[in-house]
Amino acid sequence: MFSSCVSTMRIFAPMTSVKDEQVSWLRAVVAHTGLTATQLARRAKLAPSTIHRPLNEPDFASLLSARSIAAIAETAGLKPMEFPARARGMSEADAVPYEYGESENAIDNFDRAVRALCAGRNGRDAWVMKSHALDASGVLPGDVLIMDMNRQAKAQDIVCAQIYDWSRRRAETVFRIYDAPYLVTHSVRGMEKPVLVDNDNVAIKGVVENILRSRAP
Secondary structure (H helix, E strand, O other), X not given: OOOOOOOOOOOOOOOOOHHHHHHHHHHHHHHHHOOOHHHHHHHOOOOOHHHHHHHHOOOOOOOOOHHHHHHHHHHHOOOOOOOOOOOOOXXXXXXXXXXXXXXXXXXXXXXXXXXXXXXXXXXXXXXXXXXOXXXXXOOOOOOEEEXXXXXXXXXXXXXXXXXXXXXXXXXXXXEEEEEOOEEEOOOOOOOOOOEEOOOOOEEEEEEEEEEEOOOOO
């Protein structure tokens, strides 16, 4: 199977109060589920204003009740006040560099295929997908993505990108679909909020040209 890939990270400002924590959690849950605030409220069997008011009224002083938090979390498949994966930053890698066999005698046919696709080709790199960000596009955790840094990204390509957190001097490598000018996920687990490619905080590094899947469990 062959294709292209990219992914994303979310950065949230430091929490300053319980209310700020709850509002940031609500925004993360809405983005994680791909639902509108009204849809999320209805599925949680809550009045839409329960979610709309904290999100849209800066002067709204009330806090979410423990019952409301529990209902929203259950609807999203999370624990109460548990942030979705990567919502707080870069704690979970979207992909990691592929590790080759230690010696030519030890490598198997799959390893040879990865080497053949990268060897002698400037700017080609192999990564192992770790997340479900593109599972609806057929890219599963454990798949090896061959990324070409010399290829220009086009609409609907799977790309490799980096999202920078300048305050912490860190960057996360992600794999996403390029829906210009945004990076988007395509997962059966729900869509994350699109991320704008601005070449400052978010930059595309290459296009995934090949995807390999090992027969080994």
